[in-house]
Amino acid sequence: MENLLYIALFAPLVGSLFAALFGMTPKNLITGFVTSGLLFISWLASVLLLIHVLSHGTVSANMMEWIGAGDLTIDFGFAVDAITAVMMVVVTTVSTVVHIYSIGYMDHDKGFNRFFSYLSAFVFSMMILVMSDNFAGLFIGWEGVGVCSWLLIGFWYHKADVGTDVNPSISPSWAANEAFIMNRIADLGMLVGIFLIYWNVGSLNYNVFFDAIPSLDNGLLTSIGIALFIGAMGKSAQFPLHTWLADAMEGPTPVSALIHAATMVTAGVYLVIRANPLYDAIPNVAIFIAYLGTFVAIFAASMALVNRDLKRIIAYSTLSQLGYMFAAAGLGAYWVALFHLAAHAFFKALLFLGAGNVMHAMHDELDIFKMGGLKKVMGGTYLYMGLASLALAGIFPLAGFFSKDTILEVAINEDTYIIWFTLWVTAGLTAFYSFRQVFLTFSGNERYKEIGAHPHEMPTFVLVAMAPLAILAVIFGFFMEPFNEFVTTILPSYEMSHETHHIAWFFIIITTLIALSGIFYAYKKYASGLIRDKELESSFVYRLLTNQYYIPALYNNVIAKPYKEISDMLWNKVDMKIVDTTVDGIAHFFFNNGDRTRRMQSGNLSHYLNWMGFGAVALMLFAVIASMIG
């Protein structure tokens, strides 16, 4: 079984290195096929591992020692348990599909080989992240996905910077740097968590740490929990570190599907799920996580309501769904969070890939106000995106219905009505903005003709490649019970109370109702075409939402610009004017004194003699005084 583990882990790395060999040569289809093939192998190995874990329990392997210093020993240790197996299958499934899809999508791109190298490297990092059996290994993956995301967001690095009024993300390279730096802020928190664990437990191994939890001080556990959660916030783009995710949409769309929807951004959720014994021990932090998740859910959904950028809408919806996951995890329903994570990965990747199709068809035009009526030319994509949006909105019997509904049930069960209500409203908003986007893109008048676009459907193999995701988005919900049984071998099981069971049907109905009404409202407003409401668009709330609550502007003005100014000031004023001038001043002092006393060297011997006399007097005075004192 260890071999399967290594195959699953290293196949993407091999693919990445293979593609890297061709990195500087023109497009070569073989890189696409080899990486996809290797990922398929990795997927196969993951599925086999899942089956093995299902019957035999955890598989673990210790490859070699990585860092050993003092009492610290960190191994490249891997363990595949139920959580990891699920994550592995989700990651490899989505990434295999995305790889195959990208062969079609990146067809005309100069950096074709490079793209596959990066993409496979990302999968490798993600696999390390989920498979590691210790926090240091997790951190390797954590940073690794960060770098790959940096590379991939900035994939079209040659685009120049433009003003925020033209493109809110300025440029791909800017967005990439923003994502990396934001993630690094959170990583610092994670590092602190790791240090705390090491100095109090003596090991970074998950199991050792979890076993030691009962013996640790509550305050300490709270700090560890907060520090780790800060790490999770960065990677999963939770408020206030959320701005990078929308800007990350500058990357190629398959990247958005894989990294910024299905896998990397869920790493934070994975961490919270993984550290469930810790968060169970500190309910205060856990409930904070739940509230924060809930807040992010509605906060992101509100921004999605008015956005005109196809990918950004989906990005906000990702953010919002991540909020759902954190809410579930924070409330203690870890398996529900994991289930929603998996379901979300499938339909959100599908949604993004559909958006990719549209983008491809529209020649990289992303403004949904300039689309419309595309269903005639892009029937397959319409179907996929419709399905994915239904799943996202949580309509029976699609995957999103089961997962989202269970989260709402959990909120009821925990008597946290504020969370329930907020998430309930968010469900309605989700349905509305998803279908606003679908209808604006595919129905109504054909506004694309105004900008002279000639949309066309993607090649068939691309659509076929997307089929697995579509199927999973439809049927995944029915696997909820087996999934529950499987993952609760590791995770704490979560049982609804009897009362909740009784009234569950009522909540299911009202949740479905609000989702349906959201869809209906979107249909009424947008299905027949776009009617722009100038008054609404100039209202304060609308502008607030389109400008993302002015948070990016705030960050820019309060952090980025002052940082630059303080840096300049420190350099020009402090370092050059104070520190260096002091040093030079000391040198000048000696130099000037030397220069002044140089005039003593008049060349006139009798002056010298006079000085000699002075010197003699001084020395003798000194001698006399010294002998008197001594």
Next chain:
Amino acid sequence: MEQIAFYIFSVLTIGLFLVTVLSSNVLYAMTSLAAGMVIISGLFFLVGADFLGVVQLVVYVGAIMALYSFGMMFFDATKDIKEKNTNSYLVFALGGMIAVMFVVIFSAPVIGENIQATYFVTGATNPQAVGLILFTKYLIPFEVAAIMLLVAMIAGIILAGKKMDDSLTTRDENHEEDTTFGLKDEK
């Protein structure tokens, strides 16, 4: 008797040396210097250093002063020396302070009485004693001094005797390099 002699000698030496230092005529200065030397030898006799006194007379008055007088033939000794004296108060003040300090430093160990005689010679007259010590303990310094005198003599001859005929002040500018010894004026 000794006291009277000492005070006479002291007053005379001080007076003569003052003349040496303050006079603007070289001849006066030199003459008074020579006279001062003679009287100093008297002081030496007073403290019982007979041999030293004789050497003082022979070397200083006999040799050195003769050397000076010969040397002065090369210079124009008859006219007064014109000197710009700036700030002579400072000079006197410095000189006085140094004198005071020398006295303090020299007399401090004497007053403290922590000096011990190491080469104590008794039962011999002064010249004999001097000879005994000079050719035993101080033999090597004595020989070195002899060599030094030899070297000095040769040096003196070469320096003074070099191109005795031509006056360097009237030499051609062209040949200056050979003989300037690096003493070149800034132009």
Next chain:
Amino acid sequence: MIGLNEYLILSGILFSIGLVGVLRRKNLLMLFFATEIMLNSANIAFAAISGHYGDLSGQMFAFFIIAVAASEVAVGLGLLIVLYKKQGTLDLDNLAVMKG
């Protein structure tokens, strides 16, 4: 009775006279004279101390000082003559070639 101190005081006075000469005079020849005075004052001190303690080392030093003075005069006068031939003067103020 004349003690050691009187001799030392005399020596100090003579030394300072020499020093004043050194500091004050601008003529090189006069400087030489002043130096001789200083050397002699030291000799007096040596001889006096030697006599006072009955230790002949002081006199020995005085001998060597005389030897040094003699050689100094020999070399110094030679130099003076060369200098005079070259510069036509022995005035220090005209010899400021060591200006830094």
Next chain:
Amino acid sequence: MDNILSILIFFPAFAGVLGFIVDKNSARAYGISVASIEFLLAVWLWMSFDGSNGSMQFVEMLPLVPDFGISYYLGVDGISLFIVVMATLMILLGMIGMSIEKDIKNMIISLLFLEMTMVGVFLALDAVIFYLFWELSLVPMLYIIGAWGGPKRVYASIKFFLYTFIGSLIMLVGMLFLAYLYHDVTGTWSFAITDWYALVLPIETQIWLFIAFFFGFAIKVPMFPFHTWLPYAHGQAPTIGSVILAAVLLKMGTYGFIRFSLPILPDASVYMITPVAILALIMVVYTAMIAYAQKDMKQVIAYSSVSHMGIIMLGVFAMNSEGISGSIFLMLSHGVVSGALFMLVGVIYDRRHTKMMSEFGGLASIMPKYAVIFGIMLMASVGLPLTIGFVGEFLVLLGFYNISPIMTIIAGSTIILGAVYMLSLYKKTFFGEVTNDENKGLKDLNSREMYSLVPLVLIVVWLGVYPKPILEPIDNSVKSLVSFMDKKAQTQEAKDIIVSPKKEEGK
């Protein structure tokens, strides 16, 4: 090869003297072959070094001035071994990548002399010998900056020389005083560092000595506020000069702290943790911000060097073997990475004769290989896991966390601020459109540059993934050092703070 250490020290100097008779055209080949032999010797030393033994090995001892206990005393342990190997490697690669044509023979000879002094500093176990090489190392560097530098080279080289020289004079006073104290206590003179280790001094004396040593080492490191010579030196030095300066010369300072201050003055070191750490923190954050404000690529890397040296300083004063091992490893990784970065800046400077970032932009499209290697080095510089930069940084921060969590968090901001200035450098230089026409025709790395850079890339990855072969010998020596300090410390405070590793105690 009993005298391998002497051979290591004097072979380059000997070859350097012979270099005077080598023909000008073959000087480079001569230099490279000498440096390769030296590097192989260093590797041979590493191979025959017993990694599980934490004490001094290959010791050579030859009394020079027995009356004052000065002897020619050499030895190597895990702490110095790899710095020596790295120094010889960086000289070799620097020579391979060197593009200087002017007076190449003199350059090669200076480099070989420099190599002697650097190796000598790290192998010396006698304070006088140490000081001798320490000061001698200034001379070739002064010449390299002064003769091949930029327009303000004279100012820069004099500043470098005088500044570091003043510091080391103060250090010399400390050394002499220490030798005097040793004489006072034992009645015999000795300048052997290992003898000094046995000296137990009262805490007040220790603090004075610590301050004296501190000046010498801190200026070399260079710690805030003594760092201003470094940007000038780097800014004006030729590429090879910057490479050696950043990779090896700066390490002398931190090495000195580990070799002298910690074991000789453990109580004072513990006492001084807070002030030193505050300076180090200022170094980390302040210079990272200044690096962000720079317009010149080389200055960014110069200031980033200072910032990283701050982290190394923190590690040295972590007083546990995680932190100290980490800081020694970080010295190596910083040597490799900053050396490589300076070489990379040199590459573009050779082509365009400017280092201003505003002149560039979009280089990734024109020079892809260059961009890739730069990118890898950048990632190593910001401490990405599985690159060489992470291991040391992680261990240092981990180790220092035991001293002060708050300070560690401030120091940890280096992973953010480092990313800020390095990424903005990369973005300005490599990303965006190619706006400057002069850049359009630039050639990618040639084979000479590849030969010098690719080995560094391999090292960066190899030691990032598998640091054990190097980390283990370092750690063994550090463990014995820390246990020794723990035993020697007098005050209870010092004993509390110095954490000797449990594994060592069990032995």
